[in-house]
Amino acid sequence: MPLTNRISLAQLGICSMSLVAGGGVRLFGFGQLAGWIWLGGASIVLVGVLADTVVALWHKKFGLDLIALVSIAGAIVLQEYFTAAVIALMFASGRALEIYAERRAQDEMSALLSKAPRCANRYENGQLVQVPLAAVRLGDRLAVRSGETVPVDGTLVSGATVDESSLTGESLPVSYGPGKSVGSGAVNAGDAFDLLATSTEEDSTFSNIIRLVRAAQESKAPAARLADRYALMFVPLALGIAGLSWLFSGDPNRALAVVVVATPCPLILAVPVAIVSAMSRCARRGVLIKHGGALEKMAEVKTMFFDKTGTLTGGKARLAAILAAPAVDQEELLRLAASLEQMSGHTIAQAVVGAAIERGLRLTVPERVIEQAGAGLSGWVDGKQISIGGHDYVLGTATWPAWAANLVERIGYEGAAGVYVAIDGTFCGVLQMADEIRLETPRALRMLRALGVGHIVMLTGDRADVARTIGNSLAVDAVVAEQTPASKLAAISEARRDGVTLMVGDGINDAPALAAADIGVAMGARGAAAAAESAQVVLLVDRLDRLAFAVRIAQQTRTIALQSVAGGMGLSIAAMLVAAFGYLPPVAGALLQELIDVAVILNALRVLRLETATSAERISANDLDKLKEEHARLRPVLDRLARLADQAANLPAPVMREELLLLNESLRHQILPHESNDDVTLYPRVARLIGGEDPLASMSSTHREIYRLSRIVDRLTNATLGEGDEEASMQELRRTLYALEAILRLHFAQEEEIYYGLAS
Numbered sequence: 001m002p003l004t005n006r007i008s009l010a011q012l013g014i015c016s017m018s019l020v021a022g023g024g025v026r027l028f029g030f031g032q033l034a035g036w037i038w039l040g041g042a043s044i045v046l047v048g049v050l051a052d053t054v055v056a057l058w059h060k061k062f063g064l065d066l067i068a069l070v071s072i073a074g075a076i077v078l079q080e081y082f083t084a085a086v087i088a089l090m091f092a093s094g095r096a097l098e099i100y101a102e103r104r105a106q107d108e109m110s111a112l113l114s115k116a117p118r119c120a121n122r123y124e125n126g127q128l129v130q131v132p133l134a135a136v137r138l139g140d141r142l143a144v145r146s147g148e149t150v151p152v153d154g155t156l157v158s159g160a161t162v163d164e165s166s167l168t169g170e171s172l173p174v175s176y177g178p179g180k181s182v183g184s185g186a187v188n189a190g191d192a193f194d195l196l197a198t199s200t201e202e203d204s205t206f207s208n209i210i211r212l213v214r215a216a217q218e219s220k221a222p223a224a225r226l227a228d229r230y231a232l233m234f235v236p237l238a239l240g241i242a243g244l245s246w247l248f249s250g251d252p253n254r255a256l257a258v259v260v261v262a263t264p265c266p267l268i269l270a271v272p273v274a275i276v277s278a279m280s281r282c283a284r285r286g287v288l289i290k291h292g293g294a295l296e297k298m299a300e301v302k303t304m305f306f307d308k309t310g311t312l313t314g315g316k317a318r319l320a321a322i323l324a325a326p327a328v329d330q331e332e333l334l335r336l337a338a339s340l341e342q343m344s345g346h347t348i349a350q351a352v353v354g355a356a357i358e359r360g361l362r363l364t365v366p367e368r369v370i371e372q373a374g375a376g377l378s379g380w381v382d383g384k385q386i387s388i389g390g391h392d393y394v395l396g397t398a399t400w401p402a403w404a405a406n407l408v409e410r411i412g413y414e415g416a417a418g419v420y421v422a423i424d425g426t427f428c429g430v431l432q433m434a435d436e437i438r439l440e441t442p443r444a445l446r447m448l449r450a451l452g453v454g455h456i457v458m459l460t461g462d463r464a465d466v467a468r469t470i471g472n473s474l475a476v477d478a479v480v481a482e483q484t485p486a487s488k489l490a491a492i493s494e495a496r497r498d499g500v501t502l503m504v505g506d507g508i509n510d511a512p513a514l515a516a517a518d519i520g521v522a523m524g525a526r527g528a529a530a531a532a533e534s535a536q537v538v539l540l541v542d543r544l545d546r547l548a549f550a551v552r553i554a555q556q557t558r559t560i561a562l563q564s565v566a567g568g569m570g571l572s573i574a575a576m577l578v579a580a581f582g583y584l585p586p587v588a589g590a591l592l593q594e595l596i597d598v599a600v601i602l603n604a605l606r607v608l609r610l611e612t613a614t615s616a617e618r619i620s621a622n623d624l625d626k627l628k629e630e631h632a633r634l635r636p637v638l639d640r641l642a643r644l645a646d647q648a649a650n651l652p653a654p655v656m657r658e659e660l661l662l663l664n665e666s667l668r669h670q671i672l673p674h675e676s677n678d679d680v681t682l683y684p685r686v687a688r689l690i691g692g693e694d695p696l697a698s699m700s701s702t703h704r705e706i707y708r709l710s711r712i713v714d715r716l717t718n719a720t721l722g723e724g725d726e727e728a729s730m731q732e733l734r735r736t737l738y739a740l741e742a743i744l745r746l747h748f749a750q751e752e753e754i755y756y757g758l759a760s
Contacts, residue, residue: 038085045088154195161190179357238262245580257579270564286541294536298554308460319355324429447548645737
């Protein structure tokens, strides 16, 4: 505990004992001795307040402690020692409340430190060996026993159930399947499992969070006191009323009573208690605010700048599309490619493997694998020679087939990366990998606009065409692309002239911009350490909508703090006027002021209850994961819809009929049962969480359209096409397939966004 806090608590203890001891001595008739005891207790607090006031004035800060100094000193001068002791106790108890609130926030932010793992269980020569965490290397196979903390970030070899409450705030355990990533710091809430390390101790998510928490705890940045802005008005007012009451009545006790009820505990404590409570509330939801000044500014932010990669987008590659040759099955292309990619440690290779596992594809072990760093790799999978990598590595100087004529231009325009695949020397397709917009990003931006943020700008170093595509889809107000760290800095500096600015980023190149903005916010869960160190706010949870939560908490905290300041000033001024007319003696005034203190501080503590919700009032992360996994299993059906629509005009009639029969079976036995189950079981529950009479009416309407289009596919599948209407029927079929594919993709995305917003 800091020395100043120990001194404040010691003052409270001495004041309490002196007041009780003096009262006991007084009962036995030793009035003079009681006065000396009360004087001693009050003097100890007086010396502390005097020191604080001198230091504040030395730093040219005119604070409210001056009134406490005048009231205690005035009581002593007038030999009202009991009154002086009561005032001193009131002031010391107020300080103790502030210390309690600060310690509570510190406890919230440092809860992670006690859970830091020290070692890991690593497989060595078929045996488990406990090794220091620093000895873990990329690719090590580790075992995590039940109840143990995941030591480093890794990819699951088998399924696992983990408690991520210390990382995400999710109160219920979450289940993950093989191939899923698990962050360090999660606790094994189920049976033992194995994982492959994808980070070292130094680079792990949990170690990064612990460094940030320690840095925040050691930060010397003071919490700004909103109440001090009112001191220039309140202090002269209180002293003026006291002086006038003495002047007109000739009774110095009236002046003392005025100063006593003006003791500024409500103003001194209400704002810090509210701010520290808000910092504690945000810490519980994974938002680390390093000092109170940043929280105050967040309530006034008008312009927000966002980096693109890793902030508005996920920052990692995901399979966006499979572009296969007409005669090649897309699922088989992905399976063969992922089987080979198992032998590569490249991030895109891991994304390909993860996509295949997510779709439930059976991967096999490749043979005779040769990897050319930075280009690609080749090997044999199930007796087939597979080459995978960049187009130069896979195709060389070969001529592009007709079906792939504009492939490179399309992938480049969409800002994606292409993983080119050849089977037995023949180019067969491309896996389009893209850095997708975060699921919560659109919702987060809508929430920020609703909170009064007037201008949202994407500030990125990416190409202008890629940046505009992302920016237009998110409806940001401006897209500033191809920026260097220096030009980002200049853009933010210019915007600061128009109001409070906030910058969100995650990379090393964002650090100068984060430091230049009024408020820098770092995506700290996986972001660069330099960005987190430059920022005043760090999102420890990899969710952008937590920023909107923090801004809303900041605004509500400011409102509550201002209510406390206004209420404290109003009640104190009323009490001062009563005391000035002689109706409130000093001791009664001290007790009244204590009641005002308690009322105002209790009002400030309302911040701790802001935005609270029980796990029963939210969708669990397990429910969300089940929905996403089911959508992943259904996406091959969507791919088949698009592929069949593309090839309908060129397929022979018997092949077309066979493909339609397979597609129709998938629609009847996979897609439609999924949508029907959503309507019956999930939507009523979600509707209760959202509120309103029928909040999911539009989603149910989408189900009806899906059923209608599926019936058309069924009719066309079973119809006998005559020669005369064959072309018209084919056009109707293609329109229907394209429409059904588009509406299903949109519907899946809408469902996931709604569920994600309601998830804890």
